[in-house]
Amino acid sequence: MGKYHADLRDIQFNLFDVLNITRLPQFGLEEGDYKGILDEYSKFVENEIFPSREPSDVHGVKMVDGNVKVAPELHSVQKGFHDNGWFALGFPADIGGTPVPEALYTACMSLATGANCAWMMYPGLSRAAMNVIRLKGTEFMKTHIMSKMVTGEWGGTMCLTEAGAGSDVGALKTTAKPLSGGKYAIKGAKIFISSGESDLYSNNIHLVLARTPGGGEGTKGISLFVVPRFKINDDGSMGATNHVQCSKVEHKMGIHASATCELQFGQTGETEGWMIGEEFEGMSTMFIMMNEARLYCGIQGESQGNLAYHMADKYVRERVQFGKELILHPDIRRNLLRMRAMGRGMRALCMYTADLFDKVHETGDHKYEGLIGLLTPICKAYCSEQGFQVAVESLQAHGGYGYCTEYGVEQFVRDTKIATIYEGTNGIQAIDFVMRKILKDGGKSITALSAEIIATVGKLDDATFKKEKELFGKVLMSAQSTMQHLSGLAQKNQFSLVLQHCTDFLQFASQMVVAWRLMESAEIAQQKLASTTGDEKKYLESKMVDFKIYCSHYLVHNLSIAKTITDLSDDVSALEL
């Protein structure tokens, strides 16, 4: 088995040097306190979560007498996670949580996810479902449901997908018929439901999209429902079966420890649920959960990519071929530098985005909400894709040993891939980014982002980063011309042409944003460099290297991506296929 490693120094650099989370007075904590939390969390991850990763992958999920059972290792991990208060981290105090800055919470969750992504989906989904109830639920739901989710007795899920309704959620067929007492009878079948059923929880709380009798076609006729696996009595106690049946557990390439279920609602009897949020606003209520899940997909790529990188790093420092350690071979060294730059770039992006949630509260400036909206598809699509690619590179660095199961790196390849698909495929993210977050937004948020980026460029040292600054300047210019090209097409209603470029443009924008986050890190590192020595000096130098490598190996491709969009494109709809 590969060895666990958390890059705590780099996380701290992001927390304190880049994001300055101690600026936030509402948490009442200082740098030392935050470091303490991070250290303790990381120890739990290393000693409890990480060792469960491979055995729970091998064991998978089993149906036993009609009930879904997870790997035995996961029960103690789950218990420890709640008992040690790690599930409560980041929740408000009034529901029993330990509030911390979003960036710290995200960094912690990333460590847990990297160490066993498939398991972390259980608490992750539960948390997201809780947030919907917290923001939109009735008092009953808060008192009798959410309270049991925060302790880990009950778990949550999100139920959107049906066999004929994947990306096209609006095509769903599940119905909700009003019953007496404000309840609804839910009937239908959902597929690909993560954590759909498991013995980690005594009850599963499903957030289910369904159509009420008055609901028209498409997404506008959809409402959201809270549907427990076992009925909940008026006093909050658990009742009889609510006729939610897991009819199948999927066999998948990876995340074997996560139960991906086909769920039947109302097939064996009446399934009751409560509406949450307003009727016909199910999609926007679900998007509270969905946006969190999308950012979390980014973390899944970032976290596993980074751990895969560290395992490769350890391997190439130990393995000797041709008389020297692999890390001393230029081709291998290049690959490791690329992996580190990408891994840290993704981390910088995800933590920056997390911090924007605190900025919203701190400043009340809607600009930051716009930035969150803009960066969500970037985090989701780019980090899931690149996390996968870094995992692939880590496998490659391990050679034949990487392809075998013993080092556990091939599991990263299998486990990361799903994040490019669920919570809206990366193609859907690209369309959301261009059509909604840029065009429909009238370019407001992207203009705000550009201003932030240009401010950082202005601070960068000309001498040290001459080539990078030149390249970045060219990229900024082609960003402008590419965007003009796309909005020109939109103005002429040539949306087919816009749509065929979304994936390319999202990659372009993502690489510009990641380069910008690495640029800011490099700039801060350079400032601090003079007063340091030893390991700290090496670390700061490595931050400057990350930016350079990212520019020369990734950002440089933006120039050709722009060419694809503006110069070389035929209309794909007219091409013979």
Add this chain to the structure above:
Amino acid sequence: MGKYHADLRDIQFNLFDVLNITRLPQFGLEEGDYKGILDEYSKFVENEIFPSREPSDVHGVKMVDGNVKVAPELHSVQKGFHDNGWFALGFPADIGGTPVPEALYTACMSLATGANCAWMMYPGLSRAAMNVIRLKGTEFMKTHIMSKMVTGEWGGTMCLTEAGAGSDVGALKTTAKPLSGGKYAIKGAKIFISSGESDLYSNNIHLVLARTPGGGEGTKGISLFVVPRFKINDDGSMGATNHVQCSKVEHKMGIHASATCELQFGQTGETEGWMIGEEFEGMSTMFIMMNEARLYCGIQGESQGNLAYHMADKYVRERVQFGKELILHPDIRRNLLRMRAMGRGMRALCMYTADLFDKVHETGDHKYEGLIGLLTPICKAYCSEQGFQVAVESLQAHGGYGYCTEYGVEQFVRDTKIATIYEGTNGIQAIDFVMRKILKDGGKSITALSAEIIATVGKLDDATFKKEKELFGKVLMSAQSTMQHLSGLAQKNQFSLVLQHCTDFLQFASQMVVAWRLMESAEIAQQKLASTTGDEKKYLESKMVDFKIYCSHYLVHNLSIAKTITDLSDDVSALEL
């Protein structure tokens, strides 16, 4: 399970329109004959091989009472493959083969490989081992060993890797001590031996690299030995155990049906072998097999990538989302066009390279041997990498269904990955390409290749392919400047800098070569277009589309790769890691 599809039209286009294999008089066959062989082979692949793919993946390989057993399905596939004469295809008539042009043989083998790569490795390795015996073996080996391999009674392997000797083959520790009667006692342990043992064969013939008492350190002290699992008596009959023990079968990400074995030689008693080829020339003798295996890695990527593409193509034509088939959504259509261009580009490259073997015999011109040497690392590295990436794209096009096992596309992702690693990692290929095939060759072969490319460019229609021709011109210019840059570094003995660019330069060269093969296809298709209608017209148009898409989505990146090599590179050895 996804549906099998072979693009026979495109294979025929390559065979007859591009490569004109009917020019070769020695086979005495006409276009109709070749088409007949291809059709029959394809039927066998569809009806016998393809159905074994998923069950043999699920079953894997088992150790039963100390013996290695493959999936039951594979026994009938293997029998049918020999009984129908498909294993004999491409071998010379004097050893019981059916000689055909190399391009046709390669096309057939590609179909079989795409349909079940893990199984095809058994006959594939056997064939490669036979070729070594055919070219370098003694009469005894030919009469008593090769004859049993051609019928499929016995199978072959290649045994290079040891625990401490992966890429660095010269570090191996296995010894060969002379015995009486010209035999040697082989002692040592080999790992990652594909087809190392299996019940598909009654005897396994291992080609083992080992060091004789006089063999110095490194690859120069190594010789090659023929080592059977069961002893072979003087009359050719099979004797007692030769003390070759399979001590472990590896658990791997993919190719589960292929037995990857750890083999112990001479641990439980004396293991006897015969030297094959000259003493201390083991590496060059093994390279007969290795070069074949490297080209075959390319076929593994090409073939599985193409089948994965066809499965995605079928899926997106059937799956309806947002009121229309996925293929009508521009983002999906773009992805499919990219996959097809890459898949057909790889096929064109592999078949062209295969045909060069016939050109060598046909013309006696050493130029073609040089081209084979140059294109071998390109086929191996680029097609294995891109075959994997197309498989990943196919999974993505299938959405959540692709991540689940039922369509069988995730298996392509798992199965293709190994080809980037074995038979020399892609990093090793890149170093071989730059250091040996270009620099050590004094640029002779690359100059010959450039001449061929420039001749094709000259024939391309300016009006239809204006943008592509312009781009290709720029790429040719930057090919020259990049190569000058690299040879300048080599002249200054800055090999560390050369080595850090090998992977990038191999990608650059590969994309230029694939674009060139697609360009020639497009040019031929355009000439034929006027006289055609219906499906044939659509097919020819699609060939022109492939070239355009490949240029706008892949070749365009050569401009940025060149920038990485010449403008943006720091010496990675000096960068903090």
